Amino acid sequence: MIKQEPWVVPVPPPDNGEAxxxxxxxxxxxxxxxxxxxxxxxxxxxxxxxxFYAQSLGSINDDGSGTYTGAASTPICWPSAIWHHFAVKFGxxxxxxxxxxxxxxxxxSEARDSINAKISGNWEVxxxxxxxxxxxxxxxxxxxxxxxxxxxxxxDGKFKCVVYKQAPDAFDYFLDPFGxxxxxxxxxxxxxxxxxxxxxxxxxxNEVHVRYAGFAPDGSxxxxxxxxxxxxxxxxxxxxxxxxxxxxxxxxARAVRSRDFYGAGVTGGFxxxxxIEAPEIYxxxxxxxxxxxxxDRRWRRKVMLDFLTGNRAIDFYQGMxxxxxxxxxxxxxCPYIPLDGGSAKRWGDLKFYGNARRQPGMASRYMMxxxxxx
Amino acid sequence: MSTxxxxxxxxxxxxxxxxxxxxxxxxxxxxxxxxxxxxxxxKTIRLCDHADSGQGGVFVxxxxxxxxxxxxxxxxxxxxxxxxxxxxxxxxIRLSNHRYVWQKRHTANPQETTNLDVKLSQILRxxxxxxxxxxxxxxxxxxxxxxxxxxxxxxxxxxxxDEDEFFLYxxxxxxxxxxxxxxxxxxxxxxxxxxxxxxxxxxxxxxxGRSLPILYSQKIVSYTGDQDNGAGLLTNPRYMVALSPxxxxxxxxxxxxxxxxxxxxxxxxxxxxxxxVGTLATIDTTNTDNTTESYCDIDPAAVWHIWVPMSSVKAxxxxxxxxxxxxxxxxxxxxxxxxxxxxxxxxxxxYWSQLGQIEEVYTTVLLKDTSSGVGASGTxxxxxxxIYNSAVPDWHFKDASDTTNPVKLTKSELNTxxxxxxxxxxxxxxxxxxxxxxEPWTRWSWEGEAVTGERQDCYFRIxxxxxxxxxxxxxxxxxxxxxxxxxxxxxxHIK
Numbered sequence: 126m127i128k129q130e131p132w133v134v135p136v137p138p139p140d141n142g143e144a145x146x147x148x149x150x151x152x153x154x155x156x157x158x159x160x161x162x163x164x165x166x167x168x169x170x171x172x173x174x175x176x177f178y179a180q181s182l183g184s185i186n187d188d189g190s191g192t193y194t195g196a197a198s199t200p201i202c203w204p205s206a207i208w209h210h211f212a213v214k215f216g217x218x219x220x221x222x223x224x225x226x227x228x229x230x231x232x233x234s235e236a237r238d239s240i241n242a243k244i245s246g247n248w249e250v251x252x253x254x255x256x257x258x259x260x261x262x263x264x265x266x267x268x269x270x271x272x273x274x275x276x277x278x279x280x281d282g283k284f285k286c287v288v289y290k291q292a293p294d295a296f297d298y299f300l301d302p303f304g305x306x307x308x309x310x311x312x313x314x315x316x317x318x319x320x321x322x323x324x325x326x327x328x329x330x331n332e333v334h335v336r337y338a339g340f341a342p343d344g345s346x347x348x349x350x351x352x353x354x355x356x357x358x359x360x361x362x363x364x365x366x367x368x369x370x371x372x373x374x375x376x377x378a379r380a381v382r383s384r385d386f387y388g389a390g391v392t393g394g395f396x397x398x399x400x401i402e403a404p405e406i407y408x409x410x411x412x413x414x415x416x417x418x419x420x421d422r423r424w425r426r427k428v429m430l431d432f433l434t435g436n437r438a439i440d441f442y443q444g445m446x447x448x449x450x451x452x453x454x455x456x457x458x459c460p461y462i463p464l465d466g467g468s469a470k471r472w473g474d475l476k477f478y479g480n481a482r483r484q485p486g487m488a489s490r491y492m493m494x495x496x497x498x499x
Numbered sequence: 500m501s502t503x504x505x506x507x508x509x510x511x512x513x514x515x516x517x518x519x520x521x522x523x524x525x526x527x528x529x530x531x532x533x534x535x536x537x538x539x540x541x542k543t544i545r546l547c548d549h550a551d552s553g554q555g556g557v558f559v560x561x562x563x564x565x566x567x568x569x570x571x572x573x574x575x576x577x578x579x580x581x582x583x584x585x586x587x588x589x590x591x592i593r594l595s596n597h598r599y600v601w602q603k604r605h606t607a608n609p610q611e612t613t614n615l616d617v618k619l620s621q622i623l624r625x626x627x628x629x630x631x632x633x634x635x636x637x638x639x640x641x642x643x644x645x646x647x648x649x650x651x652x653x654x655x656x657x658x659x660x661d662e663d664e665f666f667l668y669x670x671x672x673x674x675x676x677x678x679x680x681x682x683x684x685x686x687x688x689x690x691x692x693x694x695x696x697x698x699x700x701x702x703x704x705x706x707x708g709r710s711l712p713i714l715y716s717q718k719i720v721s722y723t724g725d726q727d728n729g730a731g732l733l734t735n736p737r738y739m740v741a742l743s744p745x746x747x748x749x750x751x752x753x754x755x756x757x758x759x760x761x762x763x764x765x766x767x768x769x770x771x772x773x774x775x776v777g778t779l780a781t782i783d784t785t786n787t788d789n790t791t792e793s794y795c796d797i798d799p800a801a802v803w804h805i806w807v808p809m810s811s812v813k814a815x816x817x818x819x820x821x822x823x824x825x826x827x828x829x830x831x832x833x834x835x836x837x838x839x840x841x842x843x844x845x846x847x848x849x850y851w852s853q854l855g856q857i858e859e860v861y862t863t864v865l866l867k868d869t870s871s872g873v874g875a876s877g878t879x880x881x882x883x884x885x886i887y888n889s890a891v892p893d894w895h896f897k898d899a900s901d902t903t904n905p906v907k908l909t910k911s912e913l914n915t916x917x918x919x920x921x922x923x924x925x926x927x928x929x930x931x932x933x934x935x936x937x938e939p940w941t942r943w944s945w946e947g948e949a950v951t952g953e954r955q956d957c958y959f960r961i962x963x964x965x966x967x968x969x970x971x972x973x974x975x976x977x978x979x980x981x982x983x984x985x986x987x988x989x990x991x992h993i994k
Contacts, residue, residue, distance in 0.1 A: 177744070177745040177753040177769060177770065177771050178742040178743060178744055178745060178769065178770040178771070178779070179742070179744075179745045179753070179768065179769050179770070179795075180714075180741060180742050180743065180768045180769075180770070185713065185714065200715075200716070200717035201715050202716055202717045207715045210715075211713070211715075212675065215713065216675050216676065217675060217677065218675040222675075249717065250715075250716075251714075251715070251716035251741050252714075252716070253712055253713070253714050253715075253716075253742075253743045253744075254712065254713040254714075254715075255712040255713075255743065255744055257678045258678060259676045259677060259678045260675060260676055261585060261673070261676045262678075264585060265584055265585070268582075272581075274579050274580075274581065275585075276577055276579060276585060277577075277588070277671055277672075278576075279574070279576050279588045279649070279650060279651045279652060279653075279671065280648065280649055280650065281649060282649065282652040282672075287579060289581055301507070302507055341742050341744075342772045342779070347827070361830050361831070362831070407718070409830070419582070422581065422582070436506050436513065436635075437506060437507055439506050439635055439648050440506065440648050443576055443577065443578055443579045444579030478579070478581070480576075480578040480579060481576075482575065482576060482578070483574050483576070483650065485571070485572070485573035486572075487515060487548050487571065487572075489513060489635065494578070
């Protein structure tokens with residue numbers, strides 16, 4: 126049980142473009158009956174630890190307006206919609222504190238469409254909340270099985286749901302006053318010495334396992350979808366990532382490059398793996414996409430850029446997508462390494478997710494931290 | 500996204516505003532002031548970092564006066580870090596602890612003479628400061644339009660002061676982040692899914708305060724199989740994630756999910772985990788489902804259903820991937836192909852301890868659409884399945900009509916488009932052949948008994964009899980209907 130202690134000064138996450146820990150949902154899924162027998166401890170037929178289960182014919186459904194899923198009275202089974210419903214109905218969060226507008230950054234309605242668009246069908250999961258759970262605990266659980274981030278923005282006080290996209294939509298970008306995606310310029314936006322670097326090696330993984338299809342009664346996971354330098358599995362026993370570099374199924378080849386390149390030229394010199402436990406996922410397609418998402422995000426070191434800028438960043442929402450102008454290339458060359466066999470890239474060829482942190486004091490100075498979208 | 504033009508203008512003037520909301524829920528403030536300030540509970544202290552010289556020492560925005568008093572602040576927004584946990588936003592704010600125009604004279608009490616002004620720390624000491632908002636205001640000197648951008652909103656956690664300054668530490672508002680209470684912490688939260696004496700009058704005391712499970716899913720499972728083309732529980736445990744545990748609140752009464760009012764009231768299906776055999780039984784029962792609680796009373800005479808999966812296999816030539824016929828997955832299958840001789844797959848079922856009195860026995864197969872029949876007419880029998888007795892050797896208590904044991908599979912059925920499942924009629928019930936006390940099947944032993952009393956092996960057999968026919972078996976099993984013994988569902992996993 127995580128006890129919240131809000132008076133403790135938060136510790137910033139490690140500055141390596143990846144979280145220091147990965148949320149997974151471990152252990153037995155569900156409570157195994159009462160904690161003590163009733164009736165003075167005397168077993169009384171069925172009344173002692175029997176594991177009964179129920180299944181509603183339709184589960185928790187949306188309201189008549191389709192507030193959470195966009196369709197009236199349909200089952201709520203998409204991650205962003207589940208949290209939206211849970212926070213409002215069980216967490217008592219005012220519905221006005223949730224961003225839901227069309228074509229709006231962080232919108233929950235856009236997020237559910239974006240997540241569902243990642244697969245053929247929908248990103249449908251089974252989530253059972255059998256015991257004491259807070260909305261923030263549910264965020265951690267859902268974010269570990271979905272490429273999304275839910276947080277409350279200080280800029281408008283509303284909750285945002287941001288979906289990780291290799292090709293962000295227009296509303297995901299930081300825009301200029303004319304509605305165009307803005308590219309940060311060395312001459313206009315950056316104080317002296319913008320710092321370019323690569324994300325640390327310890328955040329790189331070249332073997333990813335997504336264990337899924339939970340068996341509720343004992344908490345076991347029955348399937349494993351994985352990719353590594355030595356093979357891959359789409360969850361159904363099919364080796365699906367054997368394509369040549371540059372194809373859509375080249376993850377085994379990229380994993381080999383990651384292993385050998387970061388191993389300082391020694392074959393098999395660098396190998397790090399990550400395992401995601403996702404009992405809520407039962408569909409092979411979803412497991413495959415989650416595996417691919419994690420691998421693509423972490424198989425190589427990402428380009429990162431930090432620079433100090435002015436008031437232009439005042440309404441840069443955390444997690445917005447953004448661009449960098451090629452003007453920077455003359456001053457700070459882009460450290461991109463074409464590990465996938467492609468060509469070298471300049472700043473303007475890349476896309477970034479960013480965070481803006483206001484510097485202390487009255488002067489409007491912001492430290493921008495950008496991380497390459499891979 | 501609304502990007503404000505003034506934020507991009509190099510000549511824009513910026514003013515930072517700080518609004519602190521006070522509350523007085525215990526009426527600390529003198530009552531004589533209450534009627535005049537009817538909005539007392541949302542009383543706001545407004546401060547800015549510098550004034551407008553043309554506005555008399557204050558900054559006027561939105562019809563309100565902002566007094567100079569904001570000295571400094573440091574805001575830390577929670578970064579978005581992909582794949583990681585969350586971080587709260589927070590702010591440290593430094594204010595001038597000077598005198599602040601606070602209470603105006605109430606018109607109903609003219610004996611009060613002037614405005615009162617007290618030190619900021621005195622106000623924040625006497626009344627509860629609950630919320631603070633920081634705003635960055637930008638405007639162009641030649642215009643009268645302002646662009647305001649909130650940069651922090653949070654609740655005040657830690658105020659402090661000295662004679663000159665007042666300090667606030669605030670964090671983002673997480674008051675929504677409450678857990679539904681359970682037995683260990685029965686109060687302090689909120690939510691509709693709590694077992695209370697009012698909502699659950701029949702619940703024993705030990706259950707009061709527990710939270711009911713919440714289930715988000717649309718997977719529907721039944722013993723006959725409603726999902727994935729009839730696979731259902733045949734592919735156990737794939738869809739077991741769709742089930743939600745119940746609370747057992749009294750003798751034979753289980754309370755399940757309590758659903759919001761908008762949930763379609765289409766009923767609830769109940770299962771019991773049979774710990775002795777490691778699988779689930781489905782329960783036919785009379786259940787009640789309304790807007791206040793969802794429970795069922797389990798009739799002691801209710802019929803339960805349970806699948807007996809296979810445990811080992813032998814196969815003739817022409818069979819590929821035999822284990823896939825009972826691997827619990829709907830995306831793999833075993834193939835049985837007749838290439839001139841009868842091809843068969845024979846699977847043994849585990850012996851179980853007796854769970855109850857057997858009422859009915861059925862056999863079922865789930866076939867993939869790649870199965871094919873080759874008979875001359877659609878009704879020609881291409882294959883059969885059922886319980887086979889190795890000692891006879893023939894189908895166990897053979898049914899010549901091919902509807903109970905064995906069950907026929909015709910050309911038309913094998914050529915069905917899509918998945919196809921077939922279940923035989925209840926077999927041998929009441930025939931006097933097995934439901935007598937001495938019979939092995941009564942003792943949940945899947946075997947025959949010779950007249951001399953010797954044991955005879957029985958197993959689940961699928962055979963393909965037509966040359967050229969092919970049967971692709973996704974799943975198969977034996978379904979037992981039974982009335983459970985009193986200890987049948989007793990769990991050994993009591994914490």
